[in-house]
Every structure is written in structure tokens, then in C-alpha cells.
Amino acid sequence: MSQNELLKQISAYAFAEKEWNLYLDTHPTDKDALKKHKAMAEKTRELVKEYEQNFGPLTSMSALDPNCFDWITEPWPWEQCN
Amino acid sequence: MWNYQKKLQYPVHIKNPNPKLASYVVSQYGGPNGEISASLRYLSQRYSMPDGMTKALLTDIGTEELAHMEIVGTIVRQLAKNATDEEIENSPFGAYFMNHGRGVYPADSNGMPFNALAFAVTADPIADLVEDLAAEQKARVVYDNILKVSDDPDVNDVIKFLREREVVHFQRFGETLDQIQNTKLPKIYCGK
Ligand SMILES: [Fe+2]
Numbered sequence: 203m204s205q206n207e208l209l210k211q212i213s214a215y216a217f218a219e220k221e222w223n224l225y226l227d228t229h230p231t232d233k234d235a236l237k238k239h240k241a242m243a244e245k246t247r248e249l250v251k252e253y254e255q256n257f258g259p260l261t262s263m264s265a266l267d268p269n270c271f272d273w274i275t276e277p278w279p280w281e282q283c284n
Numbered sequence: 285m286w287n288y289q290k291k292l293q294y295p296v297h298i299k300n301p302n303p304k305l306a307s308y309v310v311s312q313y314g315g316p317n318g319e320i321s322a323s324l325r326y327l328s329q330r331y332s333m334p335d336g337m338t339k340a341l342l343t344d345i346g347t348e349e350l351a352h353m354e355i356v357g358t359i360v361r362q363l364a365k366n367a368t369d370e371e372i373e374n375s376p377f378g379a380y381f382m383n384h385g386r387g388v389y390p391a392d393s394n395g396m397p398f399n400a401l402a403f404a405v406t407a408d409p410i411a412d413l414v415e416d417l418a419a420e421q422k423a424r425v426v427y428d429n430i431l432k433v434s435d436d437p438d439v440n441d442v443i444k445f446l447r448e449r450e451v452v453h454f455q456r457f458g459e460t461l462d463q464i465q466n467t468k469l470p471k472i473y474c475g476k
Contacts, residue, residue, distance in 0.1 A: 262344065273340055274336040274337050274339070274340035275336050276335070276336040276339070278330075278336075278339045278343070279285075280331055
């Protein structure tokens with residue numbers, strides 16, 4: 203997957219996780235919702251891992267390059283990368 | 285984007301209620317030199333910074349200030365939560381209590397609600413970073429003032445942590461300012 207495609211996937215799954223999160227805040231014993239929330243969280247984690255191994259850190263905690271702190275590299279999310 | 289972690293950056297366990305102290309400490313929540321002001325300042329200024337280093341630093345410090353806002357809010361709440369009505373009435377917290385009860389509201393110690401006029405965004409990296417240096421010192425001064433009037437070790441331990449962070453932030457801002465002024469001067473004026 204390309205960097206942009208992967209980022210789009212992460213945003214989609216993370217957003218789905220967030221929706222289940224809000225729903226579960228007010229329906230904390232809905233078993234079906236719990237299952238779906240878990241699936242979205244797991245898929246998001248998996249995609250984030252794949253993204254970070256290939257394209258750099260999404261959080262400072264996962265800056266992996268031993269030679270340079272690649273957390274600070276541009277572009278930042280508010281910048282268009284073209 | 286942001287994700288919330290269900291923990292404080294530094295633990296807060298205050299045993300004794302003290303509404304008077306709460307009315308002072310709340311200034312670092314919503315006052316001009318407080319943590320909300322700091323956070324909004326850096327997170328707003330970062331868009332027009334000239335390079336990855338300054339964008340990262342303002343994002344990271346602005347984010348840490350959000351965690352400090354939570355710590356200060358926690359101190360205010362713990363100081364006010366178990367105070368009696370009488371203790372509150374006989375303290376400077378009484379005026380605040382009329383509208384906010386034992387809750388946490390972004391205002392300064394005079395009761396002035398948070399105002400974005402407390403900070404600037406000029407889109408000039410030098411002007412913004414110099415303001416940031418001053419802001420860190422002013423926040424440090426307020427923490428010094430709290431330490432002058434508080435004799436509660438549970439509170440002072442946390443305030444000393446927050447004070448120390450202002451000193452570190454000041455140091456890091458100074459380094460980015462130096463970096464921009466000494467090696468990247470042309471980039472600043474390229475119309476970004
Ligand atoms: Fe700070």
C-alpha cells in the first residue's frame with residue numbers, strides 16, 4: 203500500500219474505533235459493540251505498525267531511526283505534500 | 285491528531301482541602317501565564333514555523349502543556365472538593381464558588397476568565413519564539429509565587445515539578461531560536 207493509502211486506511215479504522223468508543227461510553231455492556239470495537243482497535247494497531255515500519259513515526263514514542271530523530275521530519279499534517 | 289491517556293503526567297495526591305490555595309493555583313489553569321494559554325499559544329504558532337525542528341518542538345511542548353493543564357485542574361479540584369461551605373465562604377475562593385462551585389473553570393486568581401489576548405501569533409518565528417521564552421519565565425514566576433504562599437508539601441511537590449518543566453521548555457525554545465537565527469535566517473523570510 204502507498205503511504206497515502208495506508209494513512210487513509212488508518213484514519214478510517216481509527217475513526218470507526220472512536221465511534222464505537224463513544225457508543226460504548228453510554229452502552230458499556232453491549233457485547234456486539236464490544237466485539238466490533240475490539241476488532242477496529244486491533245486493525246488500527248496493525249496498520250499503524252505497518253505504517254511506522256515503512257514511513258516513519260506517527261507518535262514520538264515510535265521514532266525508530268537510530269541515527270536521526272525522524273519525528274521532526276517534514277511534512278507535518280497541516281502541510282500539503284506535493 | 286490527539287489521543288488521550290488515562291493518567292496524569294505527574295501524580296497528584298492532596299490530603300488537606302484548602303480553598304484559599306485553590307483560588308491562587310487556578311491562575312495556572314486559566315490565567316494569562318497558565319497552562320491553557322501556553323498550550324494554545326504553541327499549538328497555534330506551530331503552523332507558521334519555518335522548519336521541522338520548530339514545528340516538532342511547538343507541537344510537543346504544546347501537547348505537554350495540555351497535560352499540565354490537567355495536573356493544575358486536578359490540584360484545584362482536590363483542594364476544593366472536600367472544603368466545607370464555611371471554609372469556602374471565609375476564603376478568597378468564595379467569589380469563584382458562586383458561579384463555579386467546587387469545579388474547575390479557566391479563570392485567573394482575580395476571577396478573570398481565560399482570554400486569548402494573553403498570547404500572540406505573529407507568524408514571524410523570531411517574534412513568536414521570543415514570546416515563548418518570556419511566557420515560560422512568566423509561568424515559572426507564578427509557580428514561584430505559589431511556592432511562596434503555600435506550605436502544603438503535597439501541593440508544593442507537584443508545583444516544583446511544573447516549575448521545572450517551564451525551565452526545560454525555556455531551554456529548548458532558546459535552542460530553536462538560536463538555530464533559526466544562526467543557520468536558517470534566509471528561510472524565515474521566504475513568505476511562508
Ligand atoms: Fe511550559
